[in-house]
Amino acid sequence: MTILLEMKDIHKVYPNGTAANRGVDLTVYEGEIHALVGENGAGKSTLMKILFGLEAPTSGTIEYKGKPVSFKGPKDAIEQGMGMVHQHFMLAPSLSVSENIVLGEEPKKGPLSMFRDRATERRGIVKLIETYGLKVDPDARVETIPVGQKQRVEILKVLYRGARLIILDEPTAVLTPQETDELFASIKALVGQGYTIIFITHKLREVMEISNRVTVIKAGKTIATLNTKETNPEQISRLMVGREVLFRVEKQPAEPKEPVLSIRDLHSVDDKGAPALRGISLDIRAGEVVGIAGVEGNGQTELVEAITGLRRATSGSIRYLDKELVGKSVANIRAMKIGHVPEDRQTTGASLTSTIAENLILDHYRNPEFKRGPFLNKKKIKQFAKVMMEIFDVRAQNEEVLAGSLSGGNLQKVVIARELSKNPKLLIASQPTRGVDIGAIEFIHREIIKRRDGGAAVLLVSAELSEVMALSDRIAVIYEGEIVAVLDNTPELTEENIGYYMLGLGKKHREKEGAAQ
Incomplete structure (x- = not known):
C-alpha cells in the first residue's frame, strides 16, 4: 500500500515543562481507516493538533504524500487536503446547515465578486450531500437538528474544502448507537471513494469494527501499530493500560432498602x-x-x-x-x-x-x-x-x-x-x-x-x-x-x-x- 502520511519521532513539550508527545511515530496508508487509541492524556489529540497545524512540534518530522511538510496553521493543512472534525463541534448554532458548511468559503458573484451567490451555494451543498450520502436538510438551522446530523455537517464542512485525509477525534462520543451505525456506514462509503480516515477513539469495539490498522499511544510514545484483523480488544487494552482490563463489571447481588x-x-x-x-x-x-x-x-x-x-x-x-x-x-x-x-x-x-x-x-x-x-x-x-x-x-x-x-x-x-x-x-x-x-x-x-x-x-x-x-x-x-x-x-x-x-x-x-x- 502507498504511504500517505508519516510522522516521525514527534516531541511536544509545552513552556511549563509538560511533555505531551515523547517520540511518537505514526504511518498512515492511503485509503485506510487508521485507529489511534490510548488512555486519556496519552497524547493523541496533541499529535493530531500538530498534524493539523494547530500546534507546532518541539521536534520531529512530518511527510505527507512523500514530501516534508510544516504547517503554520490549519489553513496550510486544509490547502494540502487535510480536514479535522473535532470532538466538540465547531458549528454556529443560529446559522443554517448550508451556511455552516461554506462559512469562510462562500461562493461569490457580481462585479469584483462582491455578492454572495446563494443559488450556486445551495446547488453545491445539495450535490455534496447526495454524493456522499450524508443526509441532512441544508436549510435547517443547526440548533434544531439532532447530534448525529451535526456530526454529518462537520464532515461535510471538511469535504467541501477538498479534504482527502480526514481526522475524526472521538466522533462517536455523543452519538446514539443508531447514529454511530450511520456514521460508520458514511465512513466506509468515503473510504470506498478513495478517502483516508484517522479515527481517534476509546471504544475498542469500534476499533475492531471499522479500522484496518490501529496505533496505540501510551504516555506520549508509540507502543505498537497492529493490523486490526490480527489483534483483539484484550491485547489492545493491555498495550494501552499496561495491565489486564476487566470487560465485565464484578458485583454482588443488590440488597435494596427503602x-x-x-x-x-x-x-x-x-x-x-x-x-x-x-x-x-x-x-x-x-x-x-x-x-x-x-x-x-x-x-x-x-x-x-x-x-x-x-x-x-x-x-x-x-x-x-x-x-x-x-x-x-x-x-x-x-x-x-x-x-x-x-x-x-x-x-x-x-x-x-x-x-x-x-x-x-x-x-x-x-x-x-x-x-x-x-x-x-x-x-x-x-x-x-x-x-x-x-x-x-x-x-x-x-x-x-x-x-x-x-x-x-x-x-x-x-x-x-x-x-x-x-x-x-x-x-x-x-x-x-x-x-x-x-x-x-x-x-x-x-x-x-x-x-x-x-x-x-x-x-x-x-x-x-x-x-x-x-x-x-x-x-x-x-x-x-x-x-x-x-x-x-x-x-x-x-x-x-x-x-x-x-x-x-x-x-x-x-x-x-x-x-x-
Missing part, C-alpha cells in the same frame, strides 16, 4: 415548549442502581434536569428522603447530598476557566474544612485536590492547571471526583463514561458499584445499552417521555428484550391489549 427517590406523575416540557415528560413514576431505593434505557431524545435529559432543579416540572412530585424537590433551587438540591454527573461536562459539569482545584470544590467550598475564618484555606484545598487527582487518576501537571486545558476524559474524571467526594446518598450519573478510556471506565464502574454497596441510590443514564445492563439492578425503559417498562436485570434479560421497549413496541403492544379488553 426508597431514596420517589417520582410520581412527573410532567415537563422541552426547550421548545413541547411535552418531554409525560407522567413519569419511578422509585430508586438505597443500595440499588436503576438504569434508564432509551434512544436519546426520549426524555432522559429532561428527567435528570427536573430531578436536579435545572428544569421546571409542570406537574407531579419528586421526593428525596421525604423532602419535595419540585420548586427548589439547584443550590438547595445540591446541598442535600445529591451527586450529579451531567451529560455535558463542558457546559454544565465544569468551569473551564477555573483550575482543577477550584472545580473540585465548586459547590462545597463553604465547608468548614476549606475555610479559614471568612477566607478560603488554600493549603487545605490544594491538599484535597492532590488527593482527588491521585485517587481518580487525573493526569495534569498540578492542581492549578485550568480545567479547559484538560483532555475530555481527564475533565470527566474531575467532575466524577467532585461528585463522589461528597459521599452522596443519591447519585445521578448521566453518561458517566462518555469519552473516557477503558482503564478509567473500569474504575468509574467500580466506584458506582462501591457507592451502591455503601447504601447510595444510583440513577444511571447512558447511551451505551451495554453499560446500562452491566451496572443496573433494574432497568427503566423510557420512550417518548414515558416509562414503558421497569425490568429486573436478570441473566435472562437481553438487549433485544430492552430494544423492543426502546422502540415503543412494548407500549403499543400493551395499548392493543388494553383496547381488546
